[in-house]
Amino acid sequence: MISFQNVTKRYGTTLAVDDVSFEIPAGEVCVLLGPSGCGKTTLMRMVNRLIPKSSGSILVEGADIDALDPVQLRRRIGYVIQQIGLFPNMTVEDNIRVVPDLLGWSRERGRDRARELMGLMALDPGLLARYPAELSGGQQQRVGVARALAADPPVLLMDEPFGAIDPVNRAAIQEEFLHLQRTLRKTVIFVSHDIDEALLLGSRIAVMRAGRLVQCDTPDVLLSRPADPFVAAFIGEDRVLRRLRLIPVADALQGEPGDRDIPSLGPDQDMASATALLEGSGREEAVVVGHDGRALGLLRLEAVPDRGEGVVRDHMEPLLDAVRPDDDLRTAASSLLMRGTDAVPCIDGSGRLAGYVTSRGIAGALGRRPRRSVPMAAE
Amino acid sequence: MSGTAAAVPRRSRATGLAFVGLALAAGALAFGVGSRPAWLTELASYAPDIITLGQRHLLLVGVSVAFALATGVPLGILLSRRRFMRSAEGVMQVLNVGATVPTLAVLALCMSVLGIGILPALFGLWLATLLPIVRNTYAGLRNLSPALLDAADGMGMTAAGRLRRVELPNAAPVLFAGIRTAVTVNIAAAPLASLIGAGGFGDLIFAGIQLYDPVMMLAGALATAGLALLADGVLAGLQHALTPAGRRRAR
Numbered sequence A: 001m002i003s004f005q006n007v008t009k010r011y012g013t014t015l016a017v018d019d020v021s022f023e024i025p026a027g028e029v030c031v032l033l034g035p036s037g038c039g040k041t042t043l044m045r046m047v048n049r050l051i052p053k054s055s056g057s058i059l060v061e062g063a064d065i066d067a068l069d070p071v072q073l074r075r076r077i078g079y080v081i082q083q084i085g086l087f088p089n090m091t092v093e094d095n096i097r098v099v100p101d102l103l104g105w106s107r108e109r110g111r112d113r114a115r116e117l118m119g120l121m122a123l124d125p126g127l128l129a130r131y132p133a134e135l136s137g138g139q140q141q142r143v144g145v146a147r148a149l150a151a152d153p154p155v156l157l158m159d160e161p162f163g164a165i166d167p168v169n170r171a172a173i174q175e176e177f178l179h180l181q182r183t184l185r186k187t188v189i190f191v192s193h194d195i196d197e198a199l200l201l202g203s204r205i206a207v208m209r210a211g212r213l214v215q216c217d218t219p220d221v222l223l224s225r226p227a228d229p230f231v232a233a234f235i236g237e238d239r240v241l242r243r244l245r246l247i248p249v250a251d252a253l254q255g256e257p258g259d260r261d262i263p264s265l266g267p268d269q270d271m272a273s274a275t276a277l278l279e280g281s282g283r284e285e286a287v288v289v290g291h292d293g294r295a296l297g298l299l300r301l302e303a304v305p306d307r308g309e310g311v312v313r314d315h316m317e318p319l320l321d322a323v324r325p326d327d328d329l330r331t332a333a334s335s336l337l338m339r340g341t342d343a344v345p346c347i348d349g350s351g352r353l354a355g356y357v358t359s360r361g362i363a364g365a366l367g368r369r370p371r372r373s374v375p376m377a378a379e
Numbered sequence B: 001m002s003g004t005a006a007a008v009p010r011r012s013r014a015t016g017l018a019f020v021g022l023a024l025a026a027g028a029l030a031f032g033v034g035s036r037p038a039w040l041t042e043l044a045s046y047a048p049d050i051i052t053l054g055q056r057h058l059l060l061v062g063v064s065v066a067f068a069l070a071t072g073v074p075l076g077i078l079l080s081r082r083r084f085m086r087s088a089e090g091v092m093q094v095l096n097v098g099a100t101v102p103t104l105a106v107l108a109l110c111m112s113v114l115g116i117g118i119l120p121a122l123f124g125l126w127l128a129t130l131l132p133i134v135r136n137t138y139a140g141l142r143n144l145s146p147a148l149l150d151a152a153d154g155m156g157m158t159a160a161g162r163l164r165r166v167e168l169p170n171a172a173p174v175l176f177a178g179i180r181t182a183v184t185v186n187i188a189a190a191p192l193a194s195l196i197g198a199g200g201f202g203d204l205i206f207a208g209i210q211l212y213d214p215v216m217m218l219a220g221a222l223a224t225a226g227l228a229l230l231a232d233g234v235l236a237g238l239q240h241a242l243t244p245a246g247r248r249r250a251r
Helices: A040-047 A072-074 A093-097 A098-102 A109-118 A125-130 A137-151 A165-183 A196-203 A219-224 A228-233 A239-243 A271-283 A329-339 A359-367 B002-033 B040-046 B047-080 B082-100 B103-114 B118-142 B144-155 B160-194 B202-210 B212-240 B245-248
Strands: A001-011 A015-024 A031-032 A055-060 A077-081 A155-159 A188-190 A203-209 A212-217 A285-289 A297-298 A343-347 A353-358
Touching: A001 A040, A015 A040, A015 A203, A015 A212, A031 A196, A040 A055, A040 A109, A040 A125, A040 A155, A040 A188, A055 A271, A072 A077, A072 B245, A077 A137, A093 A098, A093 A125, A093 A137, A098 A109, A098 A353, A098 B082, A109 A125, A109 A137, A137 A165, A155 A353, A165 A196, A188 A196, A196 A219, A196 A239, A203 A228, A212 A219, A212 A228, A212 B118, A219 A228, A219 A239, A228 A239, A239 A329, A239 A359, A271 A285, A297 A343, A329 A343, A329 A353, A329 A359, A353 A359, B040 B212, B047 B082, B047 B118, B047 B160, B047 B202, B047 B212, B082 B160, B103 B118, B103 B160, B144 B160, B160 B202, B160 B212, B202 B212
Parallel strands: A031 A188, A031 A203, A077 A155, A155 A188
Antiparallel strands: A001 A015, A001 A055, A203 A212, A285 A297, A343 A353
């Protein structure tokens, strides 16, 4: 856990950080978000005492950082910077082992740990003997993250770590980081000026402006209830679209099997009744569901020229573009627009029809109140 | 500052040029003295002198360079520290001005204070060698990427650990360029020490000039040039061995 209490940083007469108080619970990623010069990096660098604060106090894992030796403190806090800062004179392995060596780990333990981290960061262990200059930018930053994680610190400080990486690699490394964080559960302070990155990685987002903390909330609350016009402008006019990424399809499902508004069909149903059912509900298509609840295919009226004969099974098409319950609503909305229909079927992990995503369902999910809100520590 | 760094790869070309120059000088002399190899026999007769004087020359160079390293590198490190940041440029200016004073003048000044013999010579050579070492140590350390130092600090390295494990290894190429310049300058300036009675190859050169004996002069000059090339070659090898592999490939 990291706790800021009335933290202030003064440079001469200017206030770089102005009376900031909030808490980051253990295991959460808090993104410090704001325009450049808002004090977010300064705030982060005060945590490992790279910048001395002017007043206030910071607690890391319950301990006041002023009571600790800065060198010892930093060895317990992982540190990743945008410029990566790998040591060019050391091999990848030696770079990763810097902190373990400082802490006096044995050679074997350090080597095993380096190997393990290469695996975690999706890097080829063969790179361990290479020098940083031989690695691509994306590989270098993966090593940078591995180096920060080497001694398994409970707290990580990351200063725009993926800012200098090309968009394709950045998306990959962000996904890896998310995946890693789900198992490692570090307490992370992540500085960013990229709202999309903040929404993707942050379990809470602290928006700063001119040294002050403006709002600290979960991404969902931030998007649905920005504290002031500055936050609203910073997160963008299209914030409703951004929220789509945060909500899973499962929260917006409608028309479970048996629903009259969005009917499903059986494979052995005769075409006459199927057509009547569809026309009765004003729909163009329906998913064909077997006796065990598994989705078998799709029946589209358009594809059946003469209203059809026989049973549904003879006319159904393969179900190609369904979404899954754990997809986000952005994927579903995109699928909805591409199909040109008003409902996208959702198929769960075992192949059953879970329901449909409709524009009404999406609107309903967006209209619901966000699930949780983060209280400010200052209160 | 970038000039000192760029001088590293250029050095091998300079060594090659020096060899060509030596060959041309030998050829010109052969032409001047006539096609008879008599001058060669005469030159060879200076071998014992070269060995005796060479020991003194090496002593002058070795001791003054050793002292210059022992003082110049720590001074360069000290000047590159943050708490000396303000005064560093001033000190560098003083050293720069000091370096513009010709070695001969420095030796003359030394002699007037320290008398004649090896001591003033060592002092003068030390002074002539100090600047490139201090300047390149300082420049090499100051020009390291701030991100490197930030990462080192952020990971919890102590100041001494950061200097030893990060700063010096990564400044090594620039530092070595300075040492090689210093040694070459030193060897080339050492014959002047002969003028204040310190001996070395300068004895042959200046006696040759006084007696108008070109072969004697050449014996001293060739020996000096040969020693400079040899020393530079040895240092090049040492530099390669001591520069971290990652820095070599990065350059």
